[in-house]
């Protein structure tokens with residue numbers, strides 16, 4: 001049904017007729033020779049539009065969400081994503097990042113049944129081989145060894161006019177969201193949803209205190225809302241007064257400013273001179289949680305992602321039988337674990353990574369019902385995708401989630417005849 005247009009390239013924000021696929025497209029590209037500061041690593045280039053294999057879908061990207069994973073991609077560290085894919089046979093030599101988006105289905109490959117050309121969709125950020133025995137027989141495709149993050153481990157992400165995804169990555173766009181709102185809630189929302197509901201029996205129950213690190217960030221903004229909807233009490237951690245206000249607006253029962261404490265990072269050994277100060281710091285942090293709650297209660301779930309700086313504190317303040325659930329390591333991926341706290345208090349340290357399709361759909365449904373604020377902090381232009389990642393790297397980003405316009409000319413359009 002799709003045809004190749006005679007015009008080979010369209011400006012960003014200037015779509016060809018529905019279903020016609022130009023030969024080339026603009027993309028915000030990372031190349032190994034530019035690894036380093038995100039602002040320099042991304043550059044707009046013209047590349048060929050990828051072929052659409054069976055079971056895959058080409059989507060015209062209207063807006064793309066910005067996430068920390070492409071800060072790592074731009075740095076070329078801790079994984080050189082281009083080299084890693086090169087070892088798997090990818091010959092492009094470049095990386096097109098972007099692990100979430102809103103857009104319009106533009107071409108479908110053979111065998112695609114669940115979406116058709118013209119549908120408005122949002123895209124989820126993980127892919128796996130559907131014929132992988134671990135997917136077919138396993139409890140959760142996110143646990144299969146064929147699982148990869150699209151737009152990070154996999155190429156042809158959303159920072160381009162067209163992106164290539166598996167059919168199952170397409171979900172209905174929440175109708176009341178603008179293109180840019182729809183592009184930026186899925187990755188943080190579904191990741192938070194899995195962390196808070198996916199690890200039985202440690203799921204948020206009514207009244208449960210939940211400590212949310214980085215409460216004003218992308219993940220944190222989603223976690224506060226989900227904890228509140230599930231009947232829990234979110235205690236947000238932030239580093240400034242305006243970020244504290246942001247968290248309270250989203251429903252946090254209280255906020256702790258982490259700059260009041262100084263015991264972050266490696267946990268000093270029991271016999272070191274620094275141990276007493278560390279112990280005093282972590283206990284004071286625990287008391288700050290009690291002050292917020294108005295009672296001597298500890299978090300049943302600690303929502304972790306800063307990693308090295310905060311993990312010792314997370315384990316310490318977590319309630320006996322509670323869970324520290326970690327999906328990232330912004331401040332460093334080597335962290336101390338005092339095993340005595342883990343076994344004596346029978347706490348759970350749980351890794352969690354993005355979300356399966358059921359969890360993605362749950363968050364998309366909440367969004368469509370108007371029960372989840374996408375918390376869009378700032379919308380960047382296509383040419384500013386590197387700048388957006390630089391702001392994230394520098395900790396200078398707006399509170400909430402971030403998006404960049406691609407096919408959408410102006411912010412504010414829902415795509416519904418407006």
Ligand SMILES: NC(=O)c1ccc[n+]([C@@H]2O[C@H](COP(=O)([O-])OP(=O)(O)OC[C@H]3O[C@@H](n4cnc5c(N)ncnc54)[C@H](OP(=O)(O)O)[C@@H]3O)[C@@H](O)[C@H]2O)c1
Nearest residue numbers: 068191214217218219238239305306309328330331353354
């Ligand atoms: N595995 C997955 O599927 C998955 C999915 C999404 C994100 N992640 C990872 O999760 C992390 C957070 O993502 P995000 O989108 O929420 O990023 P974000 O929007 O940049 O927010 C992170 C927040 O963490 C706080 N923070 C930064 N350094 C900290 C430190 N040293 N100690 C305590 N808090 C610190 C900051 O808030 P304050 O300065 O106000 O405290 C910041 O706003 C990233 O590393 C990302 O790669 C993983």
